[in-house]
Amino acid sequence: MRNILVISKESKELRSLFRSVRGNVNRNDSKQLGVSIETNTVNPLRFDIAFLDLDLIDWQKRLLELRHSLPVIAFSKADVHKAVAAMKLGATDFLEKPLKAEVLMQVIRSHKKRILDNEYxxxxxxxxxxxxxxxxxxxxxxxxxxxxxxxxxxxxxxxxxxxxxxxxxxxxxxxxxxxxxxxxxxxxxxxxxxxxxxxxxxxxxxxxxxxxxxxxxxxxxxxxxxxxxxxxxxxxxxxxxxxxxxxxxxxxxxxxxxxxxxxxxxxxxxxxxxxxxxxxxxxxxxxxxxxxLPPLRNRMEDIPVLVAHFIKKHTRKRKDLLIKGISDEAMNVLVNYAYPGNIRELENIIEHAISFANSQKILPVDLPAHLQRTPSQKVSPSLKLKETLKSVEKELIWAALQRSGGNITKAASELGIHRQQLQRKLKSVKIET
Ligand SMILES: Nc1ncnc2c1ncn2[C@@H]1O[C@H](COP(=O)(O)OP(=O)(O)OP(=O)(O)O)[C@@H](O)[C@H]1O
Ligand SMILES: [Mg+2]
The missing domain is CATH 3.40.50.300 (P-loop containing nucleotide triphosphate hydrolases)
Structure with missing residues (x-):
């Protein structure tokens, strides 16, 4: 969260309160938090969250102006009718005066986590x-x-x-x-x-x-x-x-x-x-x-952050290895592909790569074969015969397992090998079933 807007006439007391809260939130965080206390209407688009004092005469009008742009936390002296009216007009939350630092911290923290903790x-x-x-x-x-x-x-x-x-x-x-x-x-x-x-x-x-x-x-x-x-x-x-x-x-x-x-x-x-x-x-x-929502091919600059997000999301599927990132070469393959299936396809590719990877970084060999054949990457001259064969083998096994829904006996029969043979191969190519 970057900026908090507070609209109230009690600017003096609120300033010191919000200052202490901000100090506390900022201490544990690299992203700094700003607070503006205003009595007049300001451009809400510069802020991430607003606190609105319902003791202002025209609070309804202000709430209606703000609620289209950001979450509004209403506060006033204990007054059930006012609280209900504010929630009906679109306030996200209601706090009772006098505002307490702990409660404010809690509200800001929960919003911070939910809104902009993810800077990407x-x-x-x-x-x-x-x-x-x-x-x-x-x-x-x-x-x-x-x-x-x-x-x-x-x-x-x-x-x-x-x-x-x-x-x-x-x-x-x-x-x-x-x-x-x-x-x-x-x-x-x-x-x-x-x-x-x-x-x-x-x-x-x-x-x-x-x-x-x-x-x-x-x-x-x-x-x-x-x-x-x-x-x-x-x-x-x-x-x-x-x-x-x-x-x-x-x-x-x-x-x-x-x-x-x-x-x-x-x-x-x-x-x-x-x-x-x-x-x-x-x-x-x-x-x-x-x-x-534009197709992924029209916003390719999103690929690196999406890849990082999906690696984090799926890495725990590999119990034996913590996948932490991706090599520049593999990223190069990813940013040169057209993604007819959009982000769902990118996510599947990363899941696939995670189950294939042999090191903490995803390499081009870990990516599905059809990506390796994209014009930019045709056949990678750097791939040795052994690696290439291994990657093709992995690819075929993975595809057969996908089709059989993880059933090893079925996958083995489709591949024309014995069940035990497939199990040995699974171990050697490190595919989790
Ligand atoms: N911007 C994004 N950031 C992170 N994950 C995303 C993003 N967009 C899509 N995804 C992920 O991609 C997958 C597909 O998304 P979703 O199901 O919302 O697509 P959809 O547009 O509803 O597709 P369909 O038209 O096929 O139903 C989901 O796993 C979703 O979490
Ligand atoms: Mg859908």
Missing amino acids: GFDETIGTSTVMQEVFGLIKKAAVSESNVLITGESGTGKELVARAIHKWSPRKDKSFVIINCSAIPDTLLESELFGFEKGAFTGANYTKKGLLEIADRGTVFFDEVGDVSPLFQTKILRVIQEGEILRIGGTHTITVDVRIIAATNKNLGIATKKGFIRDDLYYRINVINIH
């Missing part, structure tokens, strides 16, 4: 490219607003990850995040899945079942693959968005649901709408905030 991204979403910085800004903005969000991007660009980040950062964070995979629910099951049913509604309905939308009440619904929805599905979701009501099958009265909608698609919804596959009114309702 926002929470678990990594990226240093300018486009990703814009995406992080939009995530923050979407998190603090109640507007519906449409996330677009090719497969594997991080749409679900971003949707989760928005929920996690929104005031709805303590309620459910429900994923509805639009293309996986057939029309015949649609109503029972989305709206649920009452006991006795139809033969076999021996109990009352809540639908997914009711489960998501006061939380977030993630409509995944919204570009593939049937016309019936579209009509049903639209009603929920417009009316905020559902009716269980066999039910006699409607139930109000309060859900925030995030939708994702790898299709161009604008075109699908023009062609008549998606209803205009649905498109406009969900596309209030649009977050587009």
Whole structure:
């Protein structure tokens, strides 16, 4: 976290309090924390978190101005009504006056850890490219607003990850995040899945079942693959968005649901709408905030930080060896590949390399064979015959194991060798099963 904004008239007392807190937080940290105490409105984009004094007369107006740009922690004398009103208007948290150093430390620490502890991204979403910085800004903005969000991007660009980040950062964070995979629910099951049913509604309905939308009440619904929805599905979701009501099958009265909608698609919804596959009114309702995730090939500068992140994330899968990094040559292979499967593919490549590596650094031989054949790297002249054969062997074994779901007997039979022989080879090439 770089900067804290405090808006209050009690600047004198708060200045010394925040100064001591800052001193404490900074002592254990290389990233320095700044604090500005203001009485007037300032540009919130320069800050990472705001503390707003609700004893200011126009606190509502200020909260509304701030909450679109950053998390706002409200504070005032103990007053339940004010606290509830502030939370309703989008405050992330409420603290009672007099503010105490320990409580402030705790709040700042938790936000620090969750927002910007990762200097290479926002929470678990990594990226240093300018486009990703814009995406992080939009995530923050979407998190603090109640507007519906449409996330677009090719497969594997991080749409679900971003949707989760928005929920996690929104005031709805303590309620459910429900994923509805639009293309996986057939029309015949649609109503029972989305709206649920009452006991006795139809033969076999021996109990009352809540639908997914009711489960998501006061939380977030993630409509995944919204570009593939049937016309019936579209009509049903639209009603929920417009009316905020559902009716269980066999039910006699409607139930109000309060859900925030995030939708994702790898299709161009604008075109699908023009062609008549998606209803205009649905498109406009969900596309209030649009977050587009560019393909990885258009933000190759993110590759080194993503690689470091995935090595850290997956290194514990190797029990015998701690993989700490990657050689320059291997990185060179990675930055010369086009990634049709985007970040998901890069992550799989790193997982694969970790299971193959023989040293603490990932080398080009540890990367999947199809990467080695990219034009930049064709056949590496530095590879000796023995190493090359070993790497091809590893590759074939790994692929067979993937196909057999880790079943050694099946993989061995596919490779045309005995089970024991495969086990010996696994030991010699160090693949964990
Ligand atoms: N910026 C990122 N930083 C770290 N990990 C990422 C990033 N983007 C994606 N990932 C990882 O890549 C994988 C794929 O991401 P995700 O499932 O969110 O993609 P998607 O866009 O929903 O793909 P699909 O359209 O195929 O469903 C996940 O394991 C996710 O954690
Ligand atoms: Mg997805």
